[in-house]
Amino acid sequence: MFQRILAAVAAALLLASCGIGGGASGNDGDGPTVITYWSWISGSQELVDRFNATHDDVQVAFERVPAGTAGGYSNMFNAVRAGRAPDVVTVEYPQLPGFVTQRVVQPLEPFGLDELEPEFPDWAWQQTALGGRLSALPLNIGPTVLFYRADLFEEYGYQPPTTWAEYRATAERLRADHPDATMTNFGSNDAALFAALAWQAGAEWYDTSSGHWQVSGVDEPTTRVAEYWESLIADDLVTVGPTFEEQHVTALQEGTSLTLIGGPWTAANISRFVPELAGAWGAVPLPAWEEGGAASANYGGSSLAIPEGAEHAEEAAEFIRWAATSPEAVDAIAGVNTSYPAHLGQAEVWGPGIEAANPFVAGMNLPDAAAEAAATVDPDWEWGPDMTVGFARLVDETTTGLDRPGGLADALRRWQDATRAQLRQRGFDVSG
Structure with a gap:
């Protein structure tokens, strides 16, 4: 999907990713590298807190922004254009093609994240691998x-x-x-x-x-x-x-x-x-x-992307990999966010964790229903730009x-x- 239309854009982004600059995050030369993460998703602070507690070399500063279509996406676009890009942003699947065609995010192959493809459902991976390049890593999905x-x-x-x-x-x-x-x-x-x-x-x-x-x-x-x-x-x-x-x-x-x-x-x-x-x-x-x-179909969910101009893209990729694949990340947000993980390994531990952490969900049969739905999502779907x-x-x-x-x-x-x-x-x- 998008192979012919977005391939040229993605190739340009891949070249641009070799010359990363700008951004406001950093360190003093002695402590850990501090990266910025912009999101509005419930549980983001808990996710960051768990990452920071388990990592020494990289720390994440979470900044809450308005929901994407309520102003968050505009903030991201403006920050990139002004040379003040954060290091990691949340992007929902319908909006990701717009980020790619307008060159707001960079491809993730230089950071080895494309190696994770077998660990995600094919249909979910297709939502982020646009124009032959991986533009974001699936975080959670919404099997209906x-x-x-x-x-x-x-x-x-x-x-x-x-x-x-x-x-x-x-x-x-x-x-x-x-x-x-x-x-x-x-x-x-x-x-x-x-x-x-x-x-x-x-x-x-x-x-x-x-x-x-x-x-x-x-x-x-x-x-x-x-x-x-x-x-x-x-x-x-x-x-x-x-x-x-x-x-x-x-x-x-x-x-x-x-x-x-x-x-x-x-x-x-x-x-x-x-x-x-x-x-x-x-x-x-x-x-x-x-x-x-x-x-079934997908309704909701989001991915993690690295904007153009991110100052610490390597460290951002480390955080993205952990957030999208570690069982610890699922455990960190289970009490406040019932989103279904895109990662197959995380999905295996999500059900028991979500029921133990959230009494409202216990006995609802949500884990089984979500797993069955996730396995039957029609892959032939594209979003517009x-x-x-x-x-x-x-x-x-x-x-x-x-x-x-x-x-x-x-x-x-x-x-x-x-x-x-x-x-x-x-x-x-x-x-x-």
């Missing part, structure tokens, strides 16, 4: 699962749905049995979630295999997803609104919204907003489109399209056409 009120399902005599047809049938039964309840809330403010649902169905919003950018928001799988959720909305089987805002939280508290689609990290959000429901939740793989089928703008546009379009039949499909077509125009305006070769 279904959280459900296990206590209410048992009380009502329901079984967790294994297909989307069963999901709708359960929603219809719930509506008939309990008219004040719905199956879930369709997050009108979450373009990444809709992307995950389309990904699971087999969609390909972006495709560079032809050597050009191909953009499609109305392919058959995406249309299938849109029509499915439009029908649930039209029949009042689900509510619509921002996820985890007041109305949604109230429905969760009152037991009138019975499921949530999310990544393993969503468990931490549930525990934060409805802590009184500890022990009430279960987790299963996402319903499949076909009976007996198994497919500017998903910050792409997601914002998709939210704008879909929010206005949810109030009428066919509105979601129309919104996706408008998103597709606007995205193609934007990429052409930026000089990308776009077909279609």
Whole structure:
């Protein structure tokens, strides 16, 4: 993926990485080298504290920045351009291609991190190995699962749905049995979630295999997803609104919204907003489109990258390697962050660790559900070169399209056409 389009950019970055300069971190010549790490992810301070306690030659100074799309990415871009780059940054997978095409991060082959490829799922590695070069190291991933009120399902005599047809049938039964309840809330403010649902169905919003950018928001799988959720909305089987805002939280508290689609990290959000429901939740793989089928997608997760101009790239690579591969790193954040590790070895110890450290997760079946989902993620997915703008546009379009039949499909077509125009305006070769 991205081989023809990004290879030239990646090669230029590889050459540039040999002349590292700038940055504000360092040492006094006698003590350890101090590197800076910018992130907003829960557990980052605990991660840094554990690294610092177990390493003598390198120490990490953690600086919390706003969430990426809330200003953190702009801060990173500006710091690199001003010659004040930090040594390590967190970058989510949808945004990484933008960091590569705009030459904000450097390739990681000079530091030997490409040797770790066999230790990660192929699909996760593909999210960071762009244009034939490794631009970041996967840290955690979001194999999509279904959280459900296990206590209410048992009380009502329901079984967790294994297909989307069963999901709708359960929603219809719930509506008939309990008219004040719905199956879930369709997050009108979450373009990444809709992307995950389309990904699971087999969609390909972006495709560079032809050597050009191909953009499609109305392919058959995406249309299938849109029509499915439009029908649930039209029949009042689900509510619509921002996820985890007041109305949604109230429905969760009152037991009138019975499921949530999310990544393993969503468990931490549930525990934060409805802590009184500890022990009430279960987790299963996402319903499949076909009976007996198994497919998931990635929703969330992030990677670690070294910006251009980082003053201590070698030391930064040491920290990245440890954070992404050491069981100690998983243990350090288990009590505050339920994200699923991308590294296969870390994933093996994550389940017992997360259940022991987080009582809310204990008994939820999250480790098994996440592992099964991670093994069935469709690898044929690419992100566009500017998903910050792409997601914002998709939210704008879909929010206005949810109030009428066919509105979601129309919104996706408008998103597709606007995205193609934007990429052409930026000089990308776009077909279609």
